[in-house]
Amino acid sequence: MMIDPRVNVIAKRLVNVKRVIAVSSGKGGVGKSLVASTLALVLKNEGYRVGLFDLDFTSPSTHIILNVPLVAPKEDKGLVPSLACGISYMSLVYFIGENPAPLRGIDVSNVLIELLAITQWGNLDFLIIDMPPGIGDILLDLLRFINRAEFLIVTTGSLLAFETVKKQVVMLCELKTPIIGIMENMQQTPNICCSIEDKTKKLGLPFLGKIVFDPNVESAIGDENKLLNTSIGQTLKHVVKNF
Amino acid sequence: MHEWALAEAILTTAAQIAEVEQLREVTCVTVRLGELQDAELGILKFALNEMKSDLFKNAKFRFLRAKTELSCRACGNHWRFKKEKLDPVTVEAIHFVPEAAHTFIKCPKCGSPDFEISSGRGIWFDSIQGVK
Ligand SMILES: Nc1ncnc2c1ncn2[C@@H]1O[C@H](COP(=O)(O)OP(=O)(O)OP(=O)(O)O)[C@@H](O)[C@H]1O
Ligand SMILES: [Mg+2]
Ligand SMILES: [Zn+2]
Numbered sequence: 001m002m003i004d005p006r007v008n009v010i011a012k013r014l015v016n017v018k019r020v021i022a023v024s025s026g027k028g029g030v031g032k033s034l035v036a037s038t039l040a041l042v043l044k045n046e047g048y049r050v051g052l053f054d055l056d057f058t059s060p061s062t063h064i065i066l067n068v069p070l071v072a073p074k075e076d077k078g079l080v081p082s083l084a085c086g087i088s089y090m091s092l093v094y095f096i097g098e099n100p101a102p103l104r105g106i107d108v109s110n111v112l113i114e115l116l117a118i119t120q121w122g123n124l125d126f127l128i129i130d131m132p133p134g135i136g137d138i139l140l141d142l143l144r145f146i147n148r149a150e151f152l153i154v155t156t157g158s159l160l161a162f163e164t165v166k167k168q169v170v171m172l173c174e175l176k177t178p179i180i181g182i183m184e185n186m187q188q189t190p191n192i193c194c195s196i197e198d199k200t201k202k203l204g205l206p207f208l209g210k211i212v213f214d215p216n217v218e219s220a221i222g223d224e225n226k227l228l229n230t231s232i233g234q235t236l237k238h239v240v241k242n243f
Numbered sequence: 244m245h246e247w248a249l250a251e252a253i254l255t256t257a258a259q260i261a262e263v264e265q266l267r268e269v270t271c272v273t274v275r276l277g278e279l280q281d282a283e284l285g286i287l288k289f290a291l292n293e294m295k296s297d298l299f300k301n302a303k304f305r306f307l308r309a310k311t312e313l314s315c316r317a318c319g320n321h322w323r324f325k326k327e328k329l330d331p332v333t334v335e336a337i338h339f340v341p342e343a344a345h346t347f348i349k350c351p352k353c354g355s356p357d358f359e360i361s362s363g364r365g366i367w368f369d370s371i372q373g374v375k
Pocket of ligand 2: 032033034056061130131132
């Protein structure tokens with residue numbers, strides 16, 4: 001018979017998590033990890049119980065953004081995520097540190113299933129997920145195992161970013177996956193032809209707002225208060241009012 | 244102990260299959276344990292007995308140990324995983340997430356981390372017996 005028992009316990013691990021928000025983009029390098037981490041901080045400051053799960057197993061960065069101490073999570077009928085900046089935090093880096101993780105698709109799926117099966121998230125208002133770019137294994141597995149996940153899509157003003165982002169959005173729409181909306185990040189000059197806001201509306205999706213390019217972002221990495229004061233933090237404070 | 248989480252997964256799966264097969268009572272559940280993950284049998288058995296529902300009150304839990312075979316995609320080498328050669332921190336990382344093996348283990352012949360865990364990874368549900 002040979003059945004993988006882990007998948008049957010995933011839903012149980014998330015029963016007390018009210019909402020799961022995947023910060024996602026078809027395109028790499030558009031600011032997903034910064035948006036996901038800062039979103040978790042903003043929601044925590046609003047008084048919500050928040051978790052952050054880094055699913056970019058091969059290129060994790062949220063632990064750097066939030067300066068997470070790499071102490072192993074506590075064992076209690078599973079793994080209890082450690083608190084980082086008041087956020088329940090889980091990442092593969094707890095186990096492999098800053099070493100490379102050369103993982104193929106099947107391994108990526110296995111890591112996801114294992115962590116979903118053993119992590120005891122407890123009561124959360126929001127579980128924020130930092131996604132890897134694209135429409136690969138993690139996106140497909142997330143849709144398979146957490147089909148109630150809502151997507152917050154990040155793009156930049158570049159045509160190259162938006163066209164790739166659109167492919168992910170089209171796929172999610174076809175699957176009737178809930179999409180909270182699209183955010184434009186790193187805005188420098190007003191869009192030349194048609195704005196991301198217009199293009200978003202053409203797709204029939206809510207435009208959540210634009211985050212201007214902020215030179216202070218780099219020096220805010222690893223510092224909770226500075227992150228909240230960047231354009232990312234400031235814009236997200238308005239965005240979460242509609243959550 | 245994270246074995247509890249895995250024990251719960253086994254019981255949930257067994258209960259689901261028992262329902263499909265319309266079993267009134269489960270008499271035996273067989274589970275396969277991969278050497279790589281090295282789940283602690285004592286804790287697993289204890290957790291299963293603590294958490295089991297009435298459906299399993301007379302059930303026996305059987306465990307089959309599966310040896311870990313690794314095969315290198317780069318050079319085709321096959322080898323057996325031996326935890327004795329690894330330091331305790333690495334063994335623990337692999338215990339929680341067996342794919343950590345790709346970070347800490349290399350093909351002994353060519354040094355590649357691109358190997359397949361062909362058998363003996365983690366916990367698998369093997370079979371169930373019961374009365375209808
Ligand atoms: N609003 C902003 N202002 C200035 N720099 C920014 C802004 N947003 C992101 N960046 C910079 O852009 C780079 C990419 O950000 P980040 O790592 O969050 O993107 P990502 O989409 O998660 O990338 P990946 O696809 O690799 O996961 C970082 O160097 C970050 O400092
Ligand atoms: Mg990222
Ligand atoms: Zn080799």
